[in-house]
Amino acid sequence: MAGLREEKRDNLKMRLIDAAEAQIAAGGLAGLKAREVTAAAGCALGALYTAFEDLDRLILHVNSRTLARLNAALEAACPAGQGPKQAMAALAQGYVGFALQNYRLWAALFSHRLPAGIQAPEWHIKDHAVLIAQIIRPLSQLRPDLDPTALQQRARTVFSAVHGVVAMAMTGRYVTTPQEDLPGEVAAFVDALTLGLAD
Amino acid sequence: MAGLREEKRDNLKMRLIDAAEAQIAAGGLAGLKAREVTAAAGCALGALYTAFEDLDRLILHVNSRTLARLNAALEAACPAGQGPKQAMAALAQGYVGFALQNYRLWAALFSHRLPAGIQAPEWHIKDHAVLIAQIIRPLSQLRPDLDPTALQQRARTVFSAVHGVVAMAMTGRYVTTPQEDLPGEVAAFVDALTLGLAD
DNA sequence: AAATTTTTTGAACGCCGTTCAATATTTTGC
């Protein structure tokens, strides 16, 4: 039984990620406490630190899981074979829909900060890249003149802009957009942007 | 000497805001500690809670000060009498410049969250409105067809989008834009957006 | 100048993430 220990370990990790995810979904990142999450996972406080380096690393695992779901939602929202403008609009609506339906987990993706000087591991950074990759497809049709590097950069900018509109509407307490207006406002915004990007 | 007490009080508040501002500028919001800030202001730990309700309220004062400086920077970057497209471009560059030169204080404006359920006081919310007001001027020339309500909403969206691009480049650890490329990328983005917005 | 009110003080509280000596469990060697 060489794999038995490893299996128990993985089982503990999974229980902790599940518990942490539930806790963030219920009370946001600030509601995630080491004592509560270990109690919910059915292990001792110290066990968390045998499974993960620290709480931040556990959060990264929850965030990677959220990113995978977000990626799936975007793919589902954006069927192949439509024009680039429709694809952009569909991706944006998919993003808005995911944010609305997974508010706290989605917010955790962007509000979580690692301590100064420490950066996320490679496997987690890669999970973020899929968001950009989805935009590159329609954008490359919209702007066939751009080389891959410029395309990548422009895709990052488009993502950042749409994310900015959604994030400000949902988490900004000052510059507020009513949530029911958000899909429409994002649609108008992406329309204007793709029109301006088209050439 | 009726005003003497009040004067001392205001002096203490000012010293605390100064110290907090310096501390945030040096180490970000996470670097602001009650014990350090009161030591720097030359008062006892408990004095902070006689001057402000809590640390959050002190942060709001620092943020309002930053907003006033940001507003001044935007006005300086955007001289009257130019066309709407140039004005939009100038405002965006002013915003980028301020964020680059006041990184941590600017980041504190958007990363600070009050505890769940508690909302900022009216005087602080108003300080945020000036950002939107600056955008409304050129936008109303670009889109004379929009009524004031729609204009306000569209201005919020434009601000959120530009802020999103700047914020993701500066604070996002995953979707990264090199800082030296940021002004150019924002310029291209705002160009595309105003082109698409023009009608 | 004594009595009263107001302000300032910093030790103490409760909660947090994290550590680590002690305990319990599993694996190894015979």
Place this chain on the structure above:
DNA sequence: GCAAAATATTGAACGGCGTTCAAAAAATTT
């Protein structure tokens, strides 16, 4: 199978945090 060695789990304890509040100091009134 069982004792010995290796490994994993435990939760009390630690240091640091924001915040409070009884006590001390200062200012005001009588």
